[in-house]
Amino acid sequence: MAANSQTQPKPPARSSQRDLKTLGSIQDRVLWLSTQIVHYANNVRDNADGLKVGGHQASSASMVSLMTALYFHQWRRGDFVAVKPHASPVFHAIQFLLGNLPPEKLTQLRAYEGLQAYPSRTKDVDPVDFSTGSVGLGAVAPNFAALTARYVKDHFGVQDAHRFIALIGDAELDEGNVWEALGEDNLRALDHLIWIIDLNRQSLDRVVPSGKAQKIEEMFRVHDWEVIQLKYGRRLQAYFERPGGERLRERIDLMTNDEYQSLLRINDGDSIREHLARSNGTVDQALLELLEDCPAGEIWGLLADLGGHDLDMIVDAYQRADQVRGRPVVIIAYTVKGWGLPIAGDPLNHSKLLTTEQMGELQTKLGVPQGGEFDSFAPGSEEANYIDSFKSRFASGRKQPAPSMPGASEIPQTLSSAYKGKRSTQQVLGSLLTSLSRLPGIAGRIVTTSPDVASSTNLGGWINKMGVYSSQARINYFKEAHIPQLLDWQQSPKGEHIELGISENNFFLLLTALGLSTEFFGETLLPIGTIYDTFISRGLDALNYGLYCKSKFIFAGSPSGISLSREGGAHQSLITPSIGAELPHLVYYEPCFGQELEWILLASLRNLLDRKHGTSVYLRLSTVPIDQALFPAESGAESEQLRRSVLRGGYRLVDHASHPKYKPGGNVANIFACGVMVPVALEASQELARRGILANLVNMTSPALLYRGWRQATRLHAKSPGIRSTSLLEHLIPENERQCPIVTVMDGHSHALSFLGAVFGTRTVSLGVDEFGQTGSREELYQHYGISTSAIVEAVESVLTKRGRP
Ligand SMILES: Cc1ncc(C[n+]2csc(CCOP(=O)(O)OP(=O)(O)O)c2C)c(N)n1
Ligand SMILES: [Mg+2]
Numbered sequence: 001m002a003a004n005s006q007t008q009p010k011p012p013a014r015s016s017q018r019d020l021k022t023l024g025s026i027q028d029r030v031l032w033l034s035t036q037i038v039h040y041a042n043n044v045r046d047n048a049d050g051l052k053v054g055g056h057q058a059s060s061a062s063m064v065s066l067m068t069a070l071y072f073h074q075w076r077r078g079d080f081v082a083v084k085p086h087a088s089p090v091f092h093a094i095q096f097l098l099g100n101l102p103p104e105k106l107t108q109l110r111a112y113e114g115l116q117a118y119p120s121r122t123k124d125v126d127p128v129d130f131s132t133g134s135v136g137l138g139a140v141a142p143n144f145a146a147l148t149a150r151y152v153k154d155h156f157g158v159q160d161a162h163r164f165i166a167l168i169g170d171a172e173l174d175e176g177n178v179w180e181a182l183g184e185d186n187l188r189a190l191d192h193l194i195w196i197i198d199l200n201r202q203s204l205d206r207v208v209p210s211g212k213a214q215k216i217e218e219m220f221r222v223h224d225w226e227v228i229q230l231k232y233g234r235r236l237q238a239y240f241e242r243p244g245g246e247r248l249r250e251r252i253d254l255m256t257n258d259e260y261q262s263l264l265r266i267n268d269g270d271s272i273r274e275h276l277a278r279s280n281g282t283v284d285q286a287l288l289e290l291l292e293d294c295p296a297g298e299i300w301g302l303l304a305d306l307g308g309h310d311l312d313m314i315v316d317a318y319q320r321a322d323q324v325r326g327r328p329v330v331i332i333a334y335t336v337k338g339w340g341l342p343i344a345g346d347p348l349n350h351s352k353l354l355t356t357e358q359m360g361e362l363q364t365k366l367g368v369p370q371g372g373e374f375d376s377f378a379p380g381s382e383e384a385n386y387i388d389s390f391k392s393r394f395a396s397g398r399k400q401p402a403p404s405m406p407g408a409s410e411i412p413q414t415l416s417s418a419y420k421g422k423r424s425t426q427q428v429l430g431s432l433l434t435s436l437s438r439l440p441g442i443a444g445r446i447v448t449t450s451p452d453v454a455s456s457t458n459l460g461g462w463i464n465k466m467g468v469y470s471s472q473a474r475i476n477y478f479k480e481a482h483i484p485q486l487l488d489w490q491q492s493p494k495g496e497h498i499e500l501g502i503s504e505n506n507f508f509l510l511l512t513a514l515g516l517s518t519e520f521f522g523e524t525l526l527p528i529g530t531i532y533d534t535f536i537s538r539g540l541d542a543l544n545y546g547l548y549c550k551s552k553f554i555f556a557g558s559p560s561g562i563s564l565s566r567e568g569g570a571h572q573s574l575i576t577p578s579i580g581a582e583l584p585h586l587v588y589y590e591p592c593f594g595q596e597l598e599w600i601l602l603a604s605l606r607n608l609l610d611r612k613h614g615t616s617v618y619l620r621l622s623t624v625p626i627d628q629a630l631f632p633a634e635s636g637a638e639s640e641q642l643r644r645s646v647l648r649g650g651y652r653l654v655d656h657a658s659h660p661k662y663k664p665g666g667n668v669a670n671i672f673a674c675g676v677m678v679p680v681a682l683e684a685s686q687e688l689a690r691r692g693i694l695a696n697l698v699n700m701t702s703p704a705l706l707y708r709g710w711r712q713a714t715r716l717h718a719k720s721p722g723i724r725s726t727s728l729l730e731h732l733i734p735e736n737e738r739q740c741p742i743v744t745v746m747d748g749h750s751h752a753l754s755f756l757g758a759v760f761g762t763r764t765v766s767l768g769v770d771e772f773g774q775t776g777s778r779e780e781l782y783q784h785y786g787i788s789t790s791a792i793v794e795a796v797e798s799v800l801t802k803r804g805r806p
Pocket of ligand 1: 059084085086133135136170171172173198202203204337350
């Protein structure tokens with residue numbers, strides 16, 4: 001585990017000139033290696049298909065100074081860093097110099113199973129803390145990790161001292177999710193959270209509009225962040241101090257980003273001087289005189305002398321940031337995209353690569369010996385000694401914390417609740433949480449969250465019992481005034497519900513961070529979130545991000561589908577079943593009955609404890625009251641068998657196989673239904689029986705697991721034809737029934753279950769909701785979209801008589 005706060009080394013003293021010289025030399029090597037990593041991948045390594053390999057030399061170069069100062073001067077054990085996606089070569093170069101990346105990996109950028117294009121905590125071999133790539137998401141990940149660290153500290157006591165650092169491209173701030181995070185109240189006032197913005201005034205295609213930097217700064221101040229500016233380097237600042245220097249500052253301050261970038265593209269110092277001294281067509285004599293003092297060969301360097309490349313100033317800014325308490329800090333560092341490279345400042349440099357000739361020149365300029373292109377510093381050299389002594393400050397890198405977590409056996413197989421009358425799965429989730437709050441070992445680990453829909457998704461009981469999390473205890477004025485409240489909004493550092501503002505991005509990013517608490521801080525949390533099902537797509541990229549990071553959490557989407565009825569329109573989710581089925585590292589369940597949900601939730605919690613193989617879980621729930629008496633009343637071994645089937649994805653709720661008139665190929669069909677459609681399909685099956693058609697009914701508790709099981713079996717079979725592996729789906733429909741026609745029905749897009757036709761190679765009709773919603777009563781909507789009892793009956797009749805399309 002990272003060093004304890006008492007043993008944490010003191011922040012280093014202000015950098016000595018000697019340190020700066022060595023840092024400068026390390027910076028040169030980082031610039032070289034990061035450029036060379038990309039060059040080798042594109043121009044040296046074999047490329048059988050000739051397709052572009054890619055990589056970002058200019059984006060990397062703009063961060064070289066900031067990252068050199070961070071990793072070779074300021075870094076402490078226990079720091080968590082998110083690295084701008086396109087600076088991944090810089091990160092790997094640094095990890096190599098620190099001894100955390102084997103040298104052979106440097107030639108494997110974007111190679112098969114080599115270094116990933118963007119930093120990946122699950123796929124890269126060196127210690128990536130936060131995956132980045134989809135701009136904006138990785139950028140804010142440290143904020144959510146910082147909140148998680150504070151939660152863990154408030155609930156489990158002493159914590160190591162951590163800093164949370166984000167290295168961010170300026171155009172990443174165009175992403176709305178960044179500002180959603182900054183606006184979130186739970187993320188305010190976080191200590192030891194430092195953002196470093198690489199303000200190179202360029203994005204992918206363009207020079208960013210002028211005035212953006214000022215706006216960015218104001219936005220941070222509005223959100224109560226401490227702002228540290230790293231605008232001009234010491235050389236330029238020295239010129240500003242000279243007589244007439246103010247004119248130079250004014251000239252650079254007021255010029256547009258386009259003009260500044262265009263000056264960076266001029267090779268000839270005299271021309272740059274002339275342009276600088278001329279404004280609106282007139283020559284400023286005083287300015288010209290000042291600039292004449294600067295030799296032509298140095299004027300480009302003077303113009304490009306920005307704070308984000310001045311190591312001394314960067315180190316100073318980092319140290320100032322470290323002193324700030326009670327709120328996050330942003331360092332706005334002005335940089336040059338492509339700094340130190342011949343493509344510096346080129347508006348189209350984002351994916352430009354240096355030619356072999358340019359690489360040769362760079363190698364000479366940076367003093368890298370021929371044949372030593374992937375070398376670290378020679379042992380005994382000043383740089384090697386510096387790195388060694390610096391490394392000893394954080395010992396052998398981050399240690400994997402020994403996880404503190406409950407054992408899976410602490411989570412029971414069942415809560416033995418009785419499910420009577422009519423209850424919706426959403427209601428049952430609320431009751432289950434209340435039951436879980438009585439299990440001491442588990443209750444303390446569960447943390448719930450919701451984007452402003454906690455009460456309408458039935459978390460009220462849990463919140464009343466466990467309280468709302470806030471780093472400071474707050475007075476509940478309603479309670480003090482004895483005003484009766486359905487929801488007791490008691491806020492304190494011991495609360496176990498985190499209520500977010502309405503941001504589905506924040507919701508999934510918080511779940512992601514809570515779900516990595518074991519790996520980050522050694523304390524296991526069992527995060528459970530609730531969200532309106534239809535708005536999952538609003539936070540979909542953040543969900544995708546969390547799953548890519550292999551975070552482990554549970555979320556319930558509720559209410560779902562058109563069964564929500566009256567709220568109509570785009571409040572009704574259509575495509576979420578496909579999202580659940582298709583996202584990796586996620587298991588999607590859509591239970592119908594209370595008992596099913598109980599088994600599933602308990603198994604999902606156990607799944608979270610399996611840090612190696614466990615996944616996140618999505619529960620698609622509903623507000624439709626379901627008659628619990630329809631659930632099969634099994635006991636003993638049969639109940640255990642049923643439980644296992646529910647967890648694996650489904651079971652036969654109606655099985656006509658022993659009916660005396662059962663004739664597969666004649667009067668038999670199979671209905672597959674999901675969630676709230678199960679009782680509707682059951683009614684249809686009963687009606688069909690009255691008409692002489694024997695329709696079995698499979699209750700699909702997890703279409704996703706059934707699909708995956710089948711897919712796995714077919715892949716295994718394709719690989720080893722000798723092995724006959726049978727999936728649960730094939731167990732559910734025995735050999736003699738495989739040719740019976742199928743009708744599938746779900747309160748979601750019909751496409752989601754249509755794969756069943758391919759599984760059995762038989763005529764299949766898929767019913768579902770393929771259009772945006774409508775208001776109306778539930779029955780009216782079921783009729784409208786063709787998922788009513790009569791629609792199912794009709795579909796079975798037509799598919800049996802071959803009127804249904806194959
Ligand atoms: C969500 C998302 N949209 C688009 C992209 C494609 N993209 C990659 S980099 C980039 C521009 C990034 O600019 P900036 O953050 O300023 O980084 P720089 O390269 O200038 O350092 C874009 C649009 C992406 N990676 N992620
Ligand atoms: Mg940029």
